[in-house]
Every structure is written in structure tokens, then in C-alpha cells.
Amino acid sequence: MNEQTEKAHHISEKKVPHLFRPIxxxxxxxxxxxxxxxxxxxxxxxxxxxxxxxxxxxxxxxxxxxxxxxxxxxxxxxxxxxxxxxxxxxxxxxxxxxxxxxxxxxxxxxxxxxxxxxxxxxxxxxxxxxxxxxxxxxxxxxxxxxxxxxxxxxxxxxxxxxxxxxxxxxxxxxxxxxxxxxxxxxxxxxxxxxxxxxxxxxxxxxxxxxxxQTDTARTNSTSFLQDCFGGFEVIKKNTWLWVTILAFSLINICTTGISAIILPWLLNVHDQFPSYIYGLVMSFQAVGAALAAFIFGMRKVWRHRGWIAYLGIAAGGCAFLIMPLIHSSAAIMLLMMVEGYGSMTFGLIWETSLQELVEPEAFGRVASIDMLGSFALIPAGYMFTGWFADAVGSITAMLLLSMLTLLFIALSLSIPAIRHFD
Incomplete structure (x- = not known):
């Protein structure tokens, strides 16, 4: 009876799509x-x-x-x-x-x-x-x-x-x-x-x-200052980690500034779309992100993750680059869906890579450094974007920031450890 139950459980498990197996x-x-x-x-x-x-x-x-x-x-x-x-x-x-x-x-x-x-x-x-x-x-x-x-x-x-x-x-x-x-x-x-x-x-x-789960002897021998820099010690040992955290501290300044400051101006002031269009555009970004999550979850293993992750962000940068050149709300919604898809693809690959590369006892410190790199410069980025858009014009600023995003991606991909991350 136990054998039959185990067999039935195994058969029913195989019928569950890979995306829903964690549940x-x-x-x-x-x-x-x-x-x-x-x-x-x-x-x-x-x-x-x-x-x-x-x-x-x-x-x-x-x-x-x-x-x-x-x-x-x-x-x-x-x-x-x-x-x-x-x-x-x-x-x-x-x-x-x-x-x-x-x-x-x-x-x-x-x-x-x-x-x-x-x-x-x-x-x-x-x-x-x-x-x-x-x-x-x-x-x-x-x-x-x-x-x-x-x-x-x-x-x-x-x-x-x-x-x-x-x-x-x-x-x-x-x-x-x-x-x-x-x-x-x-x-x-x-x-x-x-x-x-x-x-x-x-x-x-x-x-x-x-x-x-920690090594008690090792924990007692480390000072508070060593603990503070423990996350940096883990990160600097892996090129994929430190290059990506550094690159995205700069990329996030460009992309969040475009999304939060210039894009609302583009839709509401420059193109004079109705106010609900901005809401729809941002909803399409979420749709693209959800689609990326659905596709990513259908497979257990993805290869060539370095290329896939960075090209996802590049797709978003290209979408931002095209937006000021068109005047169709439907086209902008589709481009924003591409941006959401690319950003989520990168995010999922980055999350899984952290879980694979970082030991559980150091994960909190690495995660906090990752978040600090992502968030710390964003307020300054908002201020810079607002000033830059006022100085050179919002359309020019959006084009230049998009190109700068693509430049940072190209520089990152020029490093073999990023391209070859699998």
C-alpha cells in the first residue's frame, strides 16, 4: 500500500508544471x-x-x-x-x-x-x-x-x-x-x-x-569591523558579483531617472496623452515582468545566463531610447512591456545566481550590500536627472541616459567573466 501511495504521489508530481512545483x-x-x-x-x-x-x-x-x-x-x-x-x-x-x-x-x-x-x-x-x-x-x-x-x-x-x-x-x-x-x-x-x-x-x-548555521570558533574570532566588511570579502572573490553590483549602481541611476522623472513628462506634457495613459504604460511594464517570470519558471536550468541577463537590460535601454522618437501610446506601452520583461529577466537571473554563489551564513551581508548598491545612489540620481533634463532638454536627456545605459552594459559584457557566466 505504501509503495502504491508513493508511486501515485510521484506520478501526480510529474503532472505538475515546473513553475508550480514549489507550491x-x-x-x-x-x-x-x-x-x-x-x-x-x-x-x-x-x-x-x-x-x-x-x-x-x-x-x-x-x-x-x-x-x-x-x-x-x-x-x-x-x-x-x-x-x-x-x-x-x-x-x-x-x-x-x-x-x-x-x-x-x-x-x-x-x-x-x-x-x-x-x-x-x-x-x-x-x-x-x-x-x-x-x-x-x-x-x-x-x-x-x-x-x-x-x-x-x-x-x-x-x-x-x-x-x-x-x-x-x-x-x-x-x-x-x-x-x-x-x-x-x-x-x-x-x-x-x-x-x-x-x-x-x-x-x-x-x-x-x-x-x-555558523562556525562558532570563527564567529568568536571575528570583530564587529570584520563582520561589517565580511560581505565585501565574499563579493570581491567573484567577478560576476562585484562587476554587476558596481555596474547597476550606475545603470539604476539612468533607468530609474528615466522611468520616474522623464517618462511621466514625456507622456503627460510632451505628447499630451490623457492622464490614464501613464497608468496603462506602467501596467504594461508589470505585464512584461510577469511574462518574464512565467517563462523563466518553466525551466529548471538556464544556460548562458550572463548574456541573457545583460541583454535583457539592454532591451530595456533600447526601449527607452526609442520612446522619445515615437508618438503612439500603444507603441510606448509595448516598449514598456519589453523593458519590464528585460528587467525582470535580469532580476531573476541575478537572484538565482546569488543563491547559488553565496553561503547561507554570509547571505544577509551580501544581500544588504547588493541593496545598498541598488538604492543608495537613486535619490542622487533623481536629483541629477531632474537637473540634467532641465539643462539639456528632457528628450535629449532621455536619449543620452539610454545610450549611457547601453554603454555600461557593453563595458560589463567586455569582461569575460560576465559573458561566460553560465
Whole structure:
């Protein structure tokens, strides 16, 4: 009877498409995936509602800038130290703590807003706490993925995770707008708080997976300063890691500046499309990303990953290069889908490569350095892009930044270790 049951289980497992096997095979994956999917859904709702609340309080773009700075600054500051914390304590417990605090902050905003007690200073204070918690949560979440996404399910697990994230980022903003229109903005924070609470419950199943396996003698012999630079020691040993982190600290300045600053101007001011077109364009970016995640997850192994990853970003750079030269909203939507597809392809290959190359006990520090490289220069990039577009003209700036992106990609691909990464 046991033999028959095992055989039936094996047959049914073979019928499951590779993309969905992590759900079928791993209880730990299910818990992490459900919790993260729902918390991203809640954050996508409040991402639309926060600007509405800020502008209802002050009608000032400067105030919105202060709120975003209050969120981003502690996030960036804590990242180098977050990696050490993540590699020292149980990652699941750290994630549960951050979920509880973020849940409390979401319900605090809801309560204050319902009682007409919310002020811009309170928003900045809460944004700073949320930024700190996110700076702790993300490296821990990245390290947990490296542990739970084993080699048997790694490509499909990463793809399914990103597929669900992109889906929530499509649904969440639309629901957020509906909540504001039909009910009240604070309701969105109640939903966000509830999703953090559900994520907390899901993480209760992962305490064992969050444990750190370290060499006690080695741990006791290292100083805090050595721990701080431990992630750099791991990264510098692998050309694929250090070149890519360095390259994307520069590439991200170009691409995020185009996407966040110049593209809205191109659509709303230069081409004078209706305001909803910008929303559709960004939705097509998410569609492209979801499509890339779906395709990536259908195979267990991908070859020539260095070429595929960087050519994906190059496709996005070419899409940005073409956009100022055309005046069709449908064509721009398709180009944005190409950009989303290429960016997600790179992201998935990068994530799986980190999980393969970095030891679990050092993953938090490497992940925090990776995030620091990605995020630290973005605020300066926004400022530079705004100044540069004003100085040379937005169309010229978009063309030059796109070409600069392609140049950085070409320089990276000129290095054999990047081209030959398989």
C-alpha cells in the first residue's frame, strides 16, 4: 500500500508544471510565498494612498518629498548593519518582529486619520520607522529565500515569487484608487496592517528555516569591523558579483531617472496623452515582468545566463531610447512591456545566481550590500536627472541616459567573466 501511495504521489508530481512545483513540494515555500504576496498586496494599496493623504494634509510636493526622504534615508543607513544582524540572529524571528511593527504603524495611521489627528510630522515619523523596518526585513527575506529555494525548485520558486509580486502590483494600486473613491483612504491602511498580520502568522511556520548555521570558533574570532566588511570579502572573490553590483549602481541611476522623472513628462506634457495613459504604460511594464517570470519558471536550468541577463537590460535601454522618437501610446506601452520583461529577466537571473554563489551564513551581508548598491545612489540620481533634463532638454536627456545605459552594459559584457557566466 505504501509503495502504491508513493508511486501515485510521484506520478501526480510529474503532472505538475515546473513553475508550480514549489507550491506542491515545499511547505516552507508556501508559508513564505503566501505571506510575502499578501504583504506586497497591502503595500501596493497604500503606495497609492500615501500621496493622497500627504496632499490632503499639505497640498505640497515638497512635503511629499520630505515623507519619501524620511522613508528612504533610514532604509539606506541601516542596510550595511542589517546584513550583520541578519547573519547573527534567527531570520524568521527578525521578519516577524518587523511585520508586527509595520502592522502597528499601518493601524496607527488608520486610527489617526479616522480621528482627524494625522499630521505631516506624524507621517514623516511613521515613514522613518517603516523605512527602518524595511531595511531590516528585505535582507532577511532575501536570505530566507536562499535557504528555502533549494536547487530543485530554485528557478521556479524565484519566478513564482516574482509572478505573484507583479500581479499584486497590478491589482493593488487599482484597488487602492477604488478604496479612496468609494470608501475612505484610511481603510487601505487597515488592509495593509491585516496583510502584515497574516504574514506574521505565516512566518510562525519558518523558525527552523530561519536558524543560522555558523562556525562558532570563527564567529568568536571575528570583530564587529570584520563582520561589517565580511560581505565585501565574499563579493570581491567573484567577478560576476562585484562587476554587476558596481555596474547597476550606475545603470539604476539612468533607468530609474528615466522611468520616474522623464517618462511621466514625456507622456503627460510632451505628447499630451490623457492622464490614464501613464497608468496603462506602467501596467504594461508589470505585464512584461510577469511574462518574464512565467517563462523563466518553466525551466529548471538556464544556460548562458550572463548574456541573457545583460541583454535583457539592454532591451530595456533600447526601449527607452526609442520612446522619445515615437508618438503612439500603444507603441510606448509595448516598449514598456519589453523593458519590464528585460528587467525582470535580469532580476531573476541575478537572484538565482546569488543563491547559488553565496553561503547561507554570509547571505544577509551580501544581500544588504547588493541593496545598498541598488538604492543608495537613486535619490542622487533623481536629483541629477531632474537637473540634467532641465539643462539639456528632457528628450535629449532621455536619449543620452539610454545610450549611457547601453554603454555600461557593453563595458560589463567586455569582461569575460560576465559573458561566460553560465
Amino acid at each position: 506542491y513540494q515545499s511547505k516552507a515555500f508556501r508559508a513564505l510565498w503566501i505571506g510575502n504576496t499578501l504583504s506586497v498586496f497591502g503595500s501596493s494599496i497604500t503606495g497609492i494612498i500615501v500621496p493622497i493623504l500627504v496632499y490632503s494634509l499639505t497640498q505640497s510636493t515638497v512635503s511629499m518629498g520630505f515623507v519619501m526622504t524620511a522613508y528612504m534615508l533610514p532604509n539606506v543607513i541601516i542596510l550595511p548593519f542589517a546584513g550583520i544582524i541578519v547573519d547573527k540572529i534567527n531570520r524568521a524571528k527578525l521578519m516577524r518582529l518587523t511585520d508586527l511593527i509595520r502592522c502597528a504603524m499601518a493601524f496607527s495611521i488608520m486610527t489617526l486619520a479616522f480621528n482627524h489627528l494625522l499630521t505631516i510630522h506624524m507621517m514623516m515619523f511613521i515613514a522613518a520607522i517603516l523605512g527602518t523596518m524595511d531595511g531590516l526585513f528585505q535582507p532577511a527575506f532575501s536570505a530566507m529565500r536562499a535557504t528555502i529555494f533549494t536547487s530543485e525548485i530554485r528557478t521556479s520558486a524565484n519566478a513564482l515569487n516574482q509572478l505573484s509580486v507583479q500581479s499584486m502590483r497590478l491589482i493593488g494600486p487599482a484597488l487602492g484608487g477604488l478604496i479612496v473613491a468609494v470608501w475612505s483612504a484610511p481603510i487601505g491602511f487597515a488592509i495593509d496592517g491585516l496583510t502584515y498580520l497574516i504574514s506574521f502568522v505565516c512566518l510562525l511556520y519558518l523558525t527552523k528555516e530561519g536558524e543560522i
